[in-house]
Amino acid sequence: MNRFDFLRPASVAEAVAAAAEPGSAYLAAGTNLLDLMKIGASRPERLIDISRLPGLDRIEWLADGSVRIGAMVRNADLAYDARLAKAFPSVAEALLSGASAQLRNAATVGGNLMQRTRCAYLQDTASACNRRVPGSGCDALYGENRLHAVLGWSENCIAIHPSDFCVPLVALDAVVEVEGADGRREIVVDDLHRLPGATPEKETALAPGELIVGLRLPAAAAAFSANSRYLKLRERTSYAFAVVSAMAALRIEDGTISEARLALGAIAAKPWRVREAEAALLGVTPSVEAFARAAEIALAEARPSGDNAFKIELARRITVRALTLALEGTPAVMPALPASPFSTDPGASHVA
Amino acid sequence: MSLSISLTINRQSRTVTLDDPRVTLLDLLREHLYLTGTKKGCDRGQCGACTVLVDGRRINSCLSLAASLDGAEITTIEGLAVGEALHPVQAAFIACDGFQCGYCTPGQIMSAVGLIAEGRAGSDPERIRELMSGNLCRCGAYQGITEAVLEAQKTMTAEKGRDAA
Known part of the structure; x- marks a missing residue:
């Protein structure tokens, strides 16, 4: 790990002022950043510890039914918040399907939004990576790439965004509150993560030194609470990143779909919302055929970036499965294996 | 640059x-305070051997900077037993054969x-x-570990019931 200066600002304003200096990085729990620093893939000169800043660890319900989540709320605290899990069940399920209990106890909302891709070539400093060293090339293109992107990738980068949490967030129109040298602004989560294009090193829409201070979920997103699922295929049952994942949410009125939300995870450099597929479900009587059509639309532009053509079909199937389970209804209790399509029982009999 | 932090480690205040x-936190415990019960496995948050409690919550100590923990209360495997009396989770791991080589055991027990x-x-x-x-x-040893957690939980619930009665 490189040497760095360690700063403990007392307020958000102090933190943002300190981050104006180039080479600075914010430290929340550090579950991703410290890992990257240990292997030399990230080398900040100054760490600004924001984990103890006052006022960032609250979940506040606003008068209009929306919720504001402080950036330093821990993943476990958010997932187990009873009111949040009731209003936005797919958010809780996605959080609980990610990482391990220890990591969820530490990792923060802001840190999850800002986590880096798990592409091995970003981590291996002996490999070329345009994200780590702009212009150096992309060794993933000709390397081990079976888990890489099938949508939105470019010849410069085929990495995926690994977050589970961010998948329901983009589907539910979540917004981040950001504080920077020029004051506060808001960014829709769907606009926060960028596709690589010609500048893969620009991973997010944040300006240098900007800090995520909060996340808001709109009240309207709670309208899907009865029919929401997040499903995630992994290479082992627990404690693994997604191979592909999908969040599906439906509003059913008089036997037809009055509103649908659909987003896919682990298939692109950003959580992938598919509005065309959502639109195709409007006014439709729910059926496996209708869901399969939506899945076709969702993956229409997909193409393999390497040995990963299988992910396209897998993503179609997880989409149909997520929509089917969303139609069956949000489980009354969190499944024993959150988000797992292989759970021996999707919920009820696992009541503790 | 030198930083001073206060921690409570196994009920003992330390600066x-x-x-x-x-x-x-892992290196602080092992290399500076010689509390070597907490193990270093992967050092990357993937194996859980370094699990300790910080303010009562289990975390991976390898992915936590000691400097960011000023004021925290830490419990390690050394802080569980009271004298010769094992913590119920420690006793259950022995009773249920919840280990073989033992390297992951402190982390397993703290996680449990x-x-x-x-x-x-x-x-x-x-x-x-x-x-x-x-x-x-x-x-x-997963079979034994799962049984040990169930067993310890039963013992602890019964003890709590007795204390309340």
């Missing part, structure tokens, strides 16, 4: 001066203590396995 901010305190698994072995998935065991 620690860090001459380098790169020290993780955290899990029982969280109170979200009930007596469902599937939930226990899921909530213990952050602790790898290369010997494959």
Whole structure:
């Protein structure tokens, strides 16, 4: 790990002022950043510890039914918040399907939004990576790439965004509150993560030194609470990143779909919302055929970036499965294996 | 640059001066305070051998900078037993054969203590396995580990009931 200066600002304003200096990085729990620093893939000169800043660890319900989540709320605290899990069940399920209990106890909302891709070539400093060293090339293109992107990738980068949490967030129109040298602004989560294009090193829409201070979920997103699922295929049952994942949410009125939300995870450099597929479900009587059509639309532009053509079909199937389970209804209790399509029982009999 | 932090470690207050901010909680415990019960496995948050409680919550000490923990209360495997009397989770791991080589065991036990305190698994072995998935065991003692967690939870619930009565 490189040497760095360690700063403990007392307020958000102090933190943002300190981050104006180039080479600075914010430290929340550090579950991703410290890992990257240990292997030399990230080398900040100054760490600004924001984990103890006052006022960032609250979940506040606003008068209009929306919720504001402080950036330093821990993943476990958010997932187990009873009111949040009731209003936005797919958010809780996605959080609980990610990482391990220890990591969820530490990792923060802001840190999850800002986590880096798990592409091995970003981590291996002996490999070329345009994200780590702009212009150096992309060794993933000709390397081990079976888990890489099938949508939105470019010849410069085929990495995926690994977050589970961010998948329901983009589907539910979540917004981040950001504080920077020029004051506060808001960014829709769907606009926060960028596709690589010609500048893969620009991973997010944040300006240098900007800090995520909060996340808001709109009240309207709670309208899907009865029919929401997040499903995630992994290479082992627990404690693994997604191979592909999908969040599906439906509003059913008089036997037809009055509103649908659909987003896919682990298939692109950003959580992938598919509005065309959502639109195709409007006014439709729910059926496996209708869901399969939506899945076709969702993956229409997909193409393999390497040995990963299988992910396209897998993503179609997880989409149909997520929509089917969303139609069956949000489980009354969190499944024993959150988000797992292989759970021996999707919920009820696992009541503790 | 040197940083001074105050920690409560196994119920004992300590002031620690860090001459380098790169020290993780794991390295602080093992290399500076000689509390070597907490193990270093992967050092990357993937194996759980370094699990300790910080303010009562289980975390991976390898992915936590000591400098960011000023004021925290830490419990390690050394802080569980009271004299010769084992903590119920320690006793259950022995009774249920919850280990073979023992290297992952301090992390498994601390994780189990955290899990029982969280109170979200009930007596469902599937939930226990899921909530213990952050602790790898290369010997494959998972069957015994799951039984030990169930057993310890039963003992602790009964003790709590007795105390309340």
